[in-house]
Structure formats: structure tokens, C-alpha cells
Amino acid sequence: MAPYIKTIEAFVKLGKYLTDFCDKCYSKSTQVDAEFKEIISKVGHHNGWFTEDNILFSLKQWGDLLTEENLKDWFSHYTFNKTSEPKTVGIVMAGNIPLVGFHDFLCVLLSGNKVLAKLSSNDKVLLPYLSKYLIQQEPSLADRIGFVEGKLENFDAVIATGSNNTGRYFEYYFGNKPNIIRKNRNSVAVLTGNETEEELKSLGEDIFRYYGLGCRNVSKIYVPKEYDFDALFKALYDYNEIIHQHKYANNYDYNKAVYLMSQFKILDNGFLVLKEDKGLSSPISVVFYSYYDDETSLRKELEALEEQIQCVVSSKSTGNEVKFGETQKPSLNDYADGVDTMEFLLQL
Template sequence: MTAHNPIVQAFVKLGGFIQDFCESHNSGANIANADFKEVLAKAEQQNGWFTQENMLYSLGHWAHLLTEENMATWLSQYAFEKGKNAKVVGIVMAGNIPLVGFHDFICVLLSGNKVQAKLSSNDTALLPYLAEQLVGFEGSLKDSIQFVDGKFNHFDAVIATGSNNTSRYFEYYFGKKPNIIRKNRNAVAVLTGKETKEELIALGEDIFRYYGLGCRNVSKIYVPKDYSFELLFNSLFEYKDIIHQHKYANNYDYNKAVYLMSEFKILDNGFLVLKEDEGFASPIASLFYEHYDSLDAIKSFLEDRKEDIQCVVSKGFLASEIGFGETQKPGLKDYADGIDTLDFLQQL
């Protein structure tokens, strides 16, 4: 598929539309698209975790990705079959962070197939609005996009994102069709104690962006046996204002109280609780940590548990590592769970 394909061009135009909105909104000028502002207000009303700041961050990242150059580089890896019969692909979208299912949506349309999307009840405003703009840029897409409230109608394949618990239901309902079913995953960071303050401040972005609700958020850190947490705590203090978000503050108070009543040993800086724990998925306003004996041992352990891990943040540790502060900036080819969505869709 070339960059001149009308569907590709429609997404490039959508990227420009989003970019214009973000720039006018962030400038403080009263010229930002009123309809778009209303959609953001509705989304925040519907889901208290979807703050204006986080939605604009997500939108700004998509505007950065949806350029002609980025799209051309990404799509050059694929040979699209011309004139193939379009399949209907059901997408069950999560609602943990803004536009979390947008990449699947893009992939289905670019592969020449049709979207039948079931939105999370926590996120029903943003994607339909962007889809409306997309159809405005390329009218032929109107018949390729459908949002459903209840069960899917006729469908040929499914992409479903949820928890380990919901994945069992997905397997039951959709197991006989071609599918991608995603479960819980978390990001982890491997620290050596040699990190600079700037790198640890950047790590805070990986921990706190979207209040830690994304599968790419760092919820667990691995540290050497003699690790001092002082520099980490000093660095993370940059994010202290997060405690003023009431939903986050409620989770902080609750989880801290549970840990104290259970007499767990914790470290606390007034807005984040660090708890030594072997698990990967720390609750909101908590960060799990675990000591390691050697980098080779932790590398081997993480390889064995790769099905539970979305990405690893480190410096000079793994070939596939993500840099500090970069987890919430995935590229177009950074597929969730390492499964190439476009390749899957091409083969339907």
C-alpha cells in the first residue's frame, strides 16, 4: 500500500486535523475546534481518569504518528492484496486509557477490511468523533465503520483486549473465529543504580502517565541488592501534584491503608507507595519492586515471563528495551503483545 492510497491519505489528514486542534488548544487561543472541545469534555465527564491533559497527550502522540512519512515507512513492510474481499473484524476495545483501541481500528481499515467496534463504556466519545472526521476525509470508509452496543452482528474475525478474566469469555465466544485475544500485561523497569536523576525523572513519566492505567505503564522495578531509593524518590518528587487528582488520591489512601493494616513493609513519599512484591501488576498509586542478584539472572527470568510483560525499560540491558520516559510513545509498528496485527488481518 502506498502513501497515495486514499485511506492512507485520510489518516494523514486526520493526523493534521488532530495536530491543528492540539496546537490551537495548547496555545490558549480561543480558536480551538468547539465540537472537538465538547467531545473532550464529554469524555472527561464519562471517565474521571480521562483528564484534558492525558487526552491531549494521547491525541498529540497520534498526530505525531499519522504523517505521510511515518505511514509510508510502516506500510512499506507489507504487500497488500488488491481486490480481496473485505472481512468484518470485530474489535472489543478496552477503556483504560484514551483511544487505547485506535491502533487496531487503523489496522483493520488499512488492511482493506471493515471495522465493527464495541467500545468500552468508559470511552465512547473520542473514537466515534474521530471516525466521523475520517469519513469526512474519505467518504468510501462510511460503510467500513460500525459501532455496536450489544453483540457483534455477522463478523469474520475478532481482536479483543481485556483482562486475564475477560479473556476466558473471549476465548469461549470468539475461539472458533480467527482472533487476537489480549490479556493483562505490564511494563517493568530494570535499574542498576547508575541512572542519572534525569533518567529517573523520565521513568516517572512511564509510571505516572495515565495514572499508571496502561499496559505500557511501569508497575514494577527491579533493583540491585544494595539499591538506595533516595535518588529515585527525589526524582519522582517532580510528579507530586498527581495526588491532587481525587480518584488517584483515593486509591493512594486506600492501598496505603491496606498495606499498613497488613503490616507490609512499604516505602512512601506522600503520593506513591513502594512495596516489595513478586507480582507485576501493582495497584494504582503503588509501585512494586524486587531485588535481583545479577543482570544475567533477571534477564533470564524476564525472558521466561515474557507473556506477562508488555515492555522493559532499561539502559543497555536488552536489545528490545524501551528508553526511560518512552513507554507511552509507541510507534506504529510497536504492536501490543508483540503480535503483528496487520499481518494477521492480511491473512484473513
């Protein structure tokens, strides 16, 4: 079964719509789609973490990805020979960053299956709006896109994303169906002390984009002994305006106060706290750090933590490692947790 040609065309049109919309927003054009602009404003009022800047960033990334060239290149790695009836795939979506479940939504529809999405209460406006646009481009999609408010029922397979706690619930509830279940992951950066100022500034994008709420955000850095944190803080200063976002500022004030009262040794630049900690998952406004003796030993340590890590950022960018500033710009074949969603769907 080849990918639905009209479905592909609908997503390509959506990609152009998103790109044009973002370009007009960034240029302060008066020709911007007023309805979509109002939707974005509504989303921001409902969820204070979803600022206009972060929503537009997410929309722009999808606009850049949803081109005919990108989609054809992506499809070239798969064999679409499925002959059975389309399956209904339940998608339990997280709500930590805008449109975080869009890739799953895209995969299900382009694999020829049906979407039954349970949206997070934190992100329940954007996807239905984009779905409406897709259906306008290709009316047959109305029969293959559904949303559910309550209990997820009547599905053939499921893709569920949540915390480690909800992951255990998902395994119990969905274990008798074909499934992809994702739990907590974090991203880390490996610094050598030889990074350029530009690379360290780009690391700020990996740390601060979406206020650090995504699994692709860097929440932990590894540094050599005697590392000069002044260079890092200097490079990150361009992001100081983040402290004016009240939800972020509240987290910064709270976490800093807790660490000081507990007499933890911290480094602080007025909008970011660095704390030496073996953990990977740092609170909002905090990045953990650990020292390493040599890179070979560190790589082995990171391999042992593979199930907990989404991205490894470094200047070397070898293998699956990501360049500074690129964590929030995944390609179509950058699958969450390294599990090939499209291959899973084509085997149903």
C-alpha cells in the first residue's frame, strides 16, 4: 500500500501554510491569518508556558519539514506494501511543548491508518485547528482523524507518551495491544572547554527553548575538571530575558531558595542555576553538571544511560550526537526514544 498521495499533498499544503503564516508573523505583516493568530493567543492564555514565540518556533519547524522533497526522502526508506484495512491507532499525547505529538499524528496518517487522539489538557487547541485545515485540503481525512475526551477505546494499537509513573499505567492498560510507550527522557551536552562562544550560545537554545520542558532540552552537562564556567555564563547571557517570564521566574526563585537553604553549592547568573548533581532530570531554571576524567570513560557511562537519554549534544556530532543548537530541530526520521514509529505502523 503506497502512502496516500492526497494525504501527502495535504500535509505539503499545511507545511506551506505554516511557513507563510510564521513568515508574516515574524515580519509583523498585516496580512496574517487573523483566525490562526487568535488561536495562538487562546493557547497562550490557557497555558502560560506556550508563549507566542515558542508556538511560532514549533510551527516554523514543521513548516520547514513538511515539504514534498522531505516527505519523499523520508518515505524512500520504507516499503509500503500493506494490504489490510486501515487500523485505528490511539495516540495519548503529552502536553509539555507545543504540538509535541504531531510527529505521531503525521506517521499514523501517512502510513494509511486512522488517528484516535487523546490530547493533553495543556495542548488541546493547536492540533484540532491544524486537523481542520488538513481536512479542508483533503476531505477524506475527516474519516481518519478523531479526538477523544474521555477513556481511549476501540483502537487496534496505541502510541502513548508520558512520565515514568504514567508509563507504568500505560503498560498495564495497553499491554494487550501493539504499542509504543514512551517514558521520561532527558538530553545532555558534553563540553570539552574548547567550544567557541558561538557554540556555547547555541547551547543556550538547547537549554532554554520551551523553557526546558522538552525531552530534547539539555538538562545536564558534562564538563572536564577545572572547567571555566565563566565562559559558559558569558555566552548564555543573551538569554537573560527569560527571567521576565513569570512562570519561569517563579521556578528559578523557588529552586534557588531550596538549594541555598539546603546549603548546596550552586553557580548562578541571575536567570539560571547550575548544580553539581549525578541526576539527568533537572528542574526548570536549573541545569545539572558533572565532571568527567576522560571522554572514553564518559562515552561508556552515557551508553549505560542510553534508555534515559534522548539526545547527546557535542561539538563532535559523531554517530547519533547532535550539534549545538539543533536539539529542537529534529528531522522526520529522528524518532523519539529511537523507536521507528513508521515501521511499527506499517507492520500492523
